[in-house]
Amino acid sequence: MRRKKGKLRELHKEGFSRRDFLKGASMAVSTGLLATQEAGAATPETEPGVLGPGAVPITLEINGKPHSLKVEPRVTLLDALRNRLDLTGAKKVCDRGVCGACTVILDGRPVYACNLLAIEAEGHHIVTIEGLSTEGKLHPVMTAFVNHDAQQCGFCTPGFVVACKAFLDKHPDPTREDVERGLGGNLCRCGTYAGVREAVLEAAKTLKGGRANG
């Protein structure tokens, strides 16, 4: 208990660097893999309908294309996208379903990829930031972000762009108030909200004008 408490405190300290975090995370992943492979070999599926804890074959439909991979049930959609499929546009920031940096579109609705197991995303249509621009052409929401300087450090930007795209699909003619209310699921610590709102209003006009490509 005491050790655990110390560790929690350490994690909460601001000084905990991203490099340290990545080192710890990759160690946890590799030891986890070893452990479950052994367990998987010793205990085959005992109860019908129960999968895992070892890797399970799944197929995800992402940006219109099927991807087959093997993941443990504990792997989130975000980790599967970033670590297994090299789709690193969705960002891992809070990893607790709060900040919105990992936003993807599932069956037309924005969701947090960090709060969804990859295995649960099977059978659904997934659109990521990579699926928004086709043939090197920016999506109108992206163009509007550039025009209105709606990013600073850029870490929240992919999640914001995807959330804005999903918002405009549902509210093609939004008021400023709709925009303010509709983007409550994404945080930007640089404070680019004003630019993001302008960008969404401009993108709404562009999309209505029929210049959309996505």
Next chain:
Amino acid sequence: MEAFEYARPTTNEEVVKLLTGAKGGAQVLAGGTDILSLMKDGVARPARLVSLQHVKELRGITFHPGTGLRLGATATFEELLENPDVRKHYPALAQAAEGVSSPQVRNTGTVAGDLCQRPRCWYYRAGFGLLAIYNGKPLVPDGDNRYHAILGNSGPAYFVSPSSLAPILVALNAKVKLHGPQGARELPVQDFFLTPKNDQEIEHALQPGEIVTEILVPAPGDVKMAVYEVRQKEALDWPLAAAAVVLNLEGDTVKKVRVVLGHVAPVPWPSPEAEEALTGKSVSEDAAWEAGKAALSKATPLSKNVYKVQLARVAVKRAILRAAKGEA
């Protein structure tokens, strides 16, 4: 997150069987908003997750003017918000769903998940247990209790009930339908929530292997209703205080009223004091304010949350005025 088994049954019976059959404990996976975060933090360590995604009988929202509203356990906040019958006949339920201000959470978070989510108390979330006891001593009374309870907080529980929907569901006399190894049963939503008296107890009435299958809300009749939440920011957060009000008016006079507070106590907190203060009066700013003061007359704030008393008074006042105006 530690490794676990995963199952995706298609019926309630199978869910219950899979929940009770797991060695090392099983948990339900609906929207995943809460349980996955708890597992990442090591606060919950189930050996198996039982997904409800493919259980059709748990889905959907239906309304009949005679019998009222049925919310399937896995109906999402967004489905609640988009449902025309809910908006028309239960506008306060839509207001409560709107308070969950992240579209991403509204798209995956379920109504039963809202009732079953564990408290947001930061001691609990940091691994100190639901009652936040360390070396035999409760941490909340002398600790950072700014978001903790101001009513029903004589201990050992100091957390607040985090549910957005519970206050209005209690005010509407809704029931929750459960299914477990012993079959189905029904409970008033009020009785679903419990204040744990020791560390063996939890904050709701679910027995091992039992799940919420439906929420049943009676036909509203000729009432006006509203929810008002006081919150720190517009983006996703839990309210600091909330109130749900169901008003039965005769002309301008309040014939009957239900007032239930949220985020102030370990359970949704009905206020007979506010109801008594308002009954027989005509709705005015003064009368609503008196009801707000009455609702908090027995408040016992902790060292760092006296401010919540005033916020809760204001929540009651504004919920009453919002209900009387009948705005959606």
